[in-house]
Amino acid sequence: MDAIPGLRPAAAVGQGSPRPASPRGGFAVPGGGAVPAGTTSEPVAMSVLLALQEAGGEAVGDREAKRRGRALLDELAALQRDLLAGPPDAERLARLAALAAGAPEAADPRLRGVLQAIVLRARVEAARYRSP
Numbered sequence: 456m457d458a459i460p461g462l463r464p465a466a467a468v469g470q471g472s473p474r475p476a477s478p479r480g481g482f483a484v485p486g487g488g489a490v491p492a493g494t495t496s497e498p499v500a501m502s503v504l505l506a507l508q509e510a511g512g513e514a515v516g517d518r519e520a521k522r523r524g525r526a527l528l529d530e531l532a533a534l535q536r537d538l539l540a541g542p543p544d545a546e547r548l549a550r551l552a553a554l555a556a557g558a559p560e561a562a563d564p565r566l567r568g569v570l571q572a573i574v575l576r577a578r579v580e581a582a583r584y585r586s587p
Contacts, residue, residue, distance in 0.1 A: 520561035524570045527554050527577050534580060543584045552581040 530551045537543045555577040561567040 516559060516562050517566055519559050520566055520570050523554065523558050524566075524573050527551070527558070527573045530554060531573075531577060531580060534584075538584075548581050548584055551577050552585075555581065 530547065534543055534547055534551060537547060555574045558570060558574045561570055
């Protein structure tokens with residue numbers, strides 16, 4: 456077997472190069488000093504908390520939009536099955552229209568576009584088969 460230039464054999468477990476020790480109860484920051492346990496920078500901690508709260512709020516809205524999109528797709532699929540067997544169920548059309556009317560806005564622009572397309576299709580199908 457030929458050796459690969461620039462690589463050396465792996466060391467046995469426990470025989471590798473020693474790691475720099477960090478202070479007790481802290482962690483080592485690559486390229487920097489160690490941060491002792493229990494110490495934080497208050498402005499940084501506050502900004503991280505605020506960013507997490509904002510991101511969590513957007514994620515909740517997107518989860519609701521995804522849930523509504525899936526429900527709309529399920530109703531559209533059921534409408535398709537109904538149409539194969541005969542005329543569509545009036546209750547299904549009412550549910551489809553209600554789901555389309557109450558669709559939430561998604562924070563993610565791509566998700567918003569997909570949901571708008573699903574809502575449009577649901578509204579078209581509900582209007583198409585609604586009795587005059």
